[in-house]
Amino acid sequence: MGEAVSPYLHLYIYISISSVLIGICGIVIFAGKPIPSMLPHTFRRTMATKIPTSFKSIIYSTHNVDDCSSVLSLHNYTAAEDLNSSIVVRTLAFPINPSDVNQLQGVYPSLPLKTMNYSTEVPSAIAGNEAVFEVIHTPRNSSGNLKKGDWVIPLQANQGTWSNYRVFPDSSHLIKVNGLDLFSAATVSVNGVTAYQLVNNFVKWNKGQNEWLIQNAGTSGVSKLVTQIAKANGIKTLSVIRDRDNFADVASVLEQKFGATKVISETENNDKIFGKEKLPEILGPDARVRLALNSVGGKSSSSIARKLEKNALMLTYGGMSKQPVTLPTSLHIFKGLTSAGYWVTELNKKSPETKIKTVQEFIELYKSDKIVSPKNEIETVEWDVEKDSDDDVLGMVKNAINKKGKKQMVVLKWD
Ligand SMILES: NC(=O)c1ccc[n+]([C@@H]2O[C@H](COP(=O)([O-])OP(=O)(O)OC[C@H]3O[C@@H](n4cnc5c(N)ncnc54)[C@H](OP(=O)(O)O)[C@@H]3O)[C@@H](O)[C@H]2O)c1
Ligand SMILES: *[C@@H]1O[C@H](CO)[C@@H](O)[C@H](O)[C@H]1NC(C)=O
Ligand SMILES: *[C@@H]1O[C@H](CO)[C@@H](O)[C@H](O)[C@H]1NC(C)=O
Ligand SMILES: *[C@@H]1O[C@H](CO)[C@@H](O)[C@H](O)[C@H]1NC(C)=O
Ligand SMILES: *[C@@H]1O[C@H](CO)[C@@H](O)[C@H](O)[C@H]1NC(C)=O
Numbered sequence: 001m002g003e004a005v006s007p008y009l010h011l012y013i014y015i016s017i018s019s020v021l022i023g024i025c026g027i028v029i030f031a032g033k034p035i036p037s038m039l040p041h042t043f044r045r046t047m048a049t050k051i052p053t054s055f056k057s058i059i060y061s062t063h064n065v066d067d068c069s070s071v072l073s074l075h076n077y078t079a080a081e082d083l084n085s086s087i088v089v090r091t092l093a094f095p096i097n098p099s100d101v102n103q104l105q106g107v108y109p110s111l112p113l114k115t116m117n118y119s120t121e122v123p124s125a126i127a128g129n130e131a132v133f134e135v136i137h138t139p140r141n142s143s144g145n146l147k148k149g150d151w152v153i154p155l156q157a158n159q160g161t162w163s164n165y166r167v168f169p170d171s172s173h174l175i176k177v178n179g180l181d182l183f184s185a186a187t188v189s190v191n192g193v194t195a196y197q198l199v200n201n202f203v204k205w206n207k208g209q210n211e212w213l214i215q216n217a218g219t220s221g222v223s224k225l226v227t228q229i230a231k232a233n234g235i236k237t238l239s240v241i242r243d244r245d246n247f248a249d250v251a252s253v254l255e256q257k258f259g260a261t262k263v264i265s266e267t268e269n270n271d272k273i274f275g276k277e278k279l280p281e282i283l284g285p286d287a288r289v290r291l292a293l294n295s296v297g298g299k300s301s302s303s304i305a306r307k308l309e310k311n312a313l314m315l316t317y318g319g320m321s322k323q324p325v326t327l328p329t330s331l332h333i334f335k336g337l338t339s340a341g342y343w344v345t346e347l348n349k350k351s352p353e354t355k356i357k358t359v360q361e362f363i364e365l366y367k368s369d370k371i372v373s374p375k376n377e378i379e380t381v382e383w384d385v386e387k388d389s390d391d392d393v394l395g396m397v398k399n400a401i402n403k404k405g406k407k408q409m410v411v412l413k414w415d
Helices: 002-024 098-105 182-200 221-232 247-256 266-270 272-283 298-306 329-335 344-350 352-367 390-402
Strands: 055-060 073-077 087-096 132-137 151-154 165-168 174-176 211-215 236-241 262-265 288-294 313-316 338-341 378-384 407-413
Touching: 055 390, 073 390, 087 182, 087 390, 098 390, 132 182, 151 182, 174 352, 182 221, 182 344, 182 352, 182 407, 211 221, 221 236, 221 352, 236 247, 236 266, 236 298, 247 262, 262 266, 262 272, 266 272, 266 298, 288 298, 298 313, 344 352, 378 390, 390 407
Parallel strands: 211 236, 211 288, 236 262, 288 313, 313 338, 378 407
Antiparallel strands: 055 073, 087 132, 087 165, 087 407, 132 151, 151 174
């Protein structure tokens, strides 16, 4: 019995946990200093050459589910590693993702080990999982493929990214991302890889046929990448978004700029008559809806699942509505629906090579103008490495954590 039940139990627990987490992240306070979206970074050519003697990182040693930013402090230290024989990077930008916040809350199923490696008084971890770094030092006799000035991202989660500098023993811990802009590079690890793998790694598409995927939360960062990646592969996308006053404007941007084939509202998604009469017109002749991508749950998830063909797959990767994933029994029994979870962190851990390949393919799509920079979807705050006091930096990061709305990204100013 245990064997039959446990996979579902895991899925249920994961979805429930993530739903709660995502809900908790939406607390509002803001006092950071937004900076104009035109940033000089992409054009900066000066290159740091000196190996830093002192590091500054945002660290935590405890968790707090109600006020996660309260556990953070700023820590100065001298790196314990032999920097001459390590790869030293400086941070260009890091996004604040829901999972970063959930780690500080102590409710995420994957956490970094707390360590004494940063000369703290109690075991601590550096916050953050994602960032784009610039290589500022490689070992003289290094056999790796990295050189000074390369842009890199960490291969795995839990490395700690909210820091001015980081050290890695060798290039196997990093993926080169030259060719992406600052915003794409800083978000490719989580949203980029997730979107790419959701589209490409679960269904064997017949290119050139009238094949579709359907997704909810069509306005999310992941969903906007899904539509662009699908379009580049000749797969059509039906994106469901929540009803809103400016529905037509939002739908038009998703279709024109982000390549969604068709955007419909949740009201339409849930409407049986729409499903019978309008949907076939939208899909066209011999359409196959082969994949559903669910990051909402509740009624929205049943309604997208109902639009799938027989023996199709629904992948759940988020739970924005905080409702459990509900699926009509008949879909399981009579339509052979498979419902499964997707978790980028776990997949990267199991198969780092797949992540490297995914990032490389993502970069190719970006370079051939199939993917636009998420620049306008992101709100940036600046960490002036020379001028900002420790209190400034910590305050700014805490405010960004608690800001609702657009994704927050901290951009480091180096010169
Ligand atoms: N499993 C994984 O490996 C993995 C990887 C990456 C991301 N994720 C998850 O994917 C989700 C999207 O991430 P993101 O960074 O792309 O998010 P995002 O850009 O911040 O977008 C959030 C989306 O959620 C929608 N939303 C917010 N509250 C909602 C509610 N109560 N009911 C229904 N929809 C709601 C928003 O729609 P409106 O426009 O209507 O507000 C928006 O489309 C998150 O849950 C994240 O944790 C999971
Ligand atoms: C960290 O170092 C800076 C100088 O670089 C100093 O002004 C600051 O007080 C130090 N902060 C802590 C927490 O030790
Ligand atoms: C690092 O290398 C430089 C030059 O090669 C040398 O002067 C310095 O002493 C080295 N530092 C350490 C800690 O090995
Ligand atoms: C701490 O440092 C040691 C020696 O460099 C390293 O092997 C270990 O992985 C580090 N621990 C963490 C949690 O980073
Ligand atoms: C580089 O040189 C150091 C010291 O000479 C040695 O310990 C290390 O193994 C060498 N690394 C490579 C990649 O050759």
